[in-house]
Amino acid sequence: MNECNQQVITIQALQRMPYYIQQLKILKENKVETVSAPRIAELLKLNEVQVRKDFAAVYTAKGKPKTGFPVTELLNNMEELLGYHNINEAVIVGSGSLARAIITDESLQNFGLEIVAAFDLNPADAESCGVKILASDKISNLCRRMKIHIGIITVPAAQAQVVCDQLVAGGILAVWNFTPVRLSVPEYILVRNENLAASFAILSNHLKKTL
Amino acid sequence: MNECNQQVITIQALQRMPYYIQQLKILKENKVETVSAPRIAELLKLNEVQVRKDFAAVYTAKGKPKTGFPVTELLNNMEELLGYHNINEAVIVGSGSLARAIITDESLQNFGLEIVAAFDLNPADAESCGVKILASDKISNLCRRMKIHIGIITVPAAQAQVVCDQLVAGGILAVWNFTPVRLSVPEYILVRNENLAASFAILSNHLKKTL
DNA sequence: TAGATTGTTAATCGATTAACAATC
DNA sequence: TAGATTGTTAATCGATTAACAATC
Structure with a gap:
């Protein structure tokens, strides 16, 4: 969709985006219109440079010396970058308390994650997580049919590779x-490992x- | 306790340790006595060097050319490094599904984490997590009394700094x-941020x- | 104009990877 | 001896931080 019109953004920078977004939202709520890099x-508690x-890597325009950056525009550019505006649909495999925690996590929902189905070897045993739980053998079919692009794995280690x-x-x-x-x-x-x-x-x- | 008799271990290396430990345990179970760096x-799926x-940063002796490293000894040195042998006691604040997931996580227990208490603003409302849940106003007292050194924060953002x-x-x-x-x-x-x-x-x- | 803040170029830092001699 | 694997030194890569001229 968007070509390489922007500079490359490092993984580290990408991980800071949610912090910026959160802070910019607070400023926006408080009717602050512009903000400088040193202030953020x-x-x-980050380095000013x-x-x-x-x-600079995210913002489509240029900041103004002495003034800084317009809060709303900057916020939009960041959310755009993370695909906030086009929601990311995902499935989750495993239905223990970790799955439940991920499904119900508000900040993830804010960042566009939408979990459309959960899978479990024994769907009947599984706790209800607010999402319907299906048998694991339906994973491939459902993902393909619904064009899901993100898979979240929370099963025991022994099943991880099979599920993957x-x-x-x-x-x-x-x-x-x-x-x-x-x-x-x-x-x-x-693959993003969360260990x-x-x-x-x-x-x-x-x-x-x-000690 | 241990002085700077070992070389400094980078954070990145530290994060790979649990993977090594897991793999070494498997090898040990299969009665493999020595293993080489290229094999691990x-x-x-890591770089051999x-x-x-x-x-080299962890192992107290030296590896043998052509043979490699003794599995059991290497494993012990790694577990020692992470404080596996002296269990790490912790308290957790918040008692939602994330707290439950952390409390019940087997791999964390294997690495020596022992959660001795959970806190919640309204202990009565909180789900049972297999650990007794106390009122948040008792945090400081209990930590000091039991000499706890690790605190895990899983509360809503608005309460995070107060709890901290x-x-x-x-x-x-x-x-x-x-x-x-x-x-x-x-x-x-x-502070280790998990976001x-x-x-x-x-x-x-x-x-x-x-896409 | 003066001063705060910008964007950019250069220096530093930290970690990974490559090259190679030493050794069992 | 020959070959696999070690430990170490040097080169590379990526990210952060510092220095500074440009600009509103």
């Missing part, structure tokens, strides 16, 4: 992997050094 | 922040570029 940097670069293969067979393009397994996928597919244990390792090691 | 790299460097201040007052040293708020803390405290929206931004942007 101060509010979010970094904020300016991030804004089914999602790939269903035409998924991006996988959000909450299992500790390193998945094998064709290279055109993006709580990996994060916890950082905390744990810090304490060990400190 | 292959299994986990990176694995070797990570091992209470944890800090209770003597916490590391905060695991699941809210989208950038917390203000004294500089001796480590689902930030991760989702990466997936969303990838799809936007691809």
Whole structure:
């Protein structure tokens, strides 16, 4: 849809976008019309130059010296970048408490995630999560039929690769992997690993050094 | 406790440890006694040199050319590094489905996380999570009394900073922040931000570029 | 005009990857 | 001995931070 008319945005910058968006929304609510990079940097405890670069990478116009950036326009450009305006439909496999947490997470809904179905090996046993739960063998069919492009995996580690293969067979393009397994996928597919244990390792090691 | 007798381990390397540990455990179960860096790299889809460097940073002895590393010893060194052997006690604030997911996550338990209490503004309303739920005003007291050093925050954004201040007052040293708020803390405290929206931004942007 | 803020170019930092000699 | 694998040093890559001229 949009060509390479914008500069490339780094993964790190992309991850800062939700923070900017959240902050800009607050400013907008408070009727603030323009904001400078140093001000945002101060509010979010980031480096001023970094904020300016991030804004420059996203904002279609140019900031005004002494004034800064128009809040609403900047916000729109950011939401555009993340596909906020065209909602991202996804399926989730697994229906434990983690799945429930993801399905009900408000901030994800704000960023355009819409979970259209959940799958479980035993749909009858599964907790209700506010989304209908289907048998896992229907994954590929449903994804293909509904043209879903995002698959979220929250099953036990042993089933992760099987589920992933089914999602790939269903035409998924991006996988959000909450299992500790390193998945094998064709290279055109993006896998984003979310590993709580990996994060916890950082905390744990810090304490060990400190105490 | 342990001085700077080991080389410094990067955050990135630290985050790979849980993957190594998981893989080494599998090898150990299969009675494999030694393993080489290239083999682990292959299994986990990592760069061979990176694995070797990570091992060198953790392993107290030296690997043997042509043979590799002894599985059990290497595993022990890694678990030692993460404080696996001395369990990490923590409290969690908030008692929604995310809290429940964290409390019941098996891989976190395997890595030594032990959640000793959960807090909620209205303990009566809160779902049972297998841990007793206390009123939020008891946070500081309990942390101090039980010498807890890790605080996990899963409350709504609006309460995040207040809760964080209470944890800090209770003597916490590391905060695991699941809210989208950038917390203000004294500089001796480590804050690890877990932001689902930030991760989702990466997936969303990838799809936007691809489709 | 003076001063705040911009955008850009250069320097720094941190992590990964490549190259290669040492060793079992 | 030959070959696989090690550890180390150097090159590369990516991201952050600093320096500074341009501009409203």
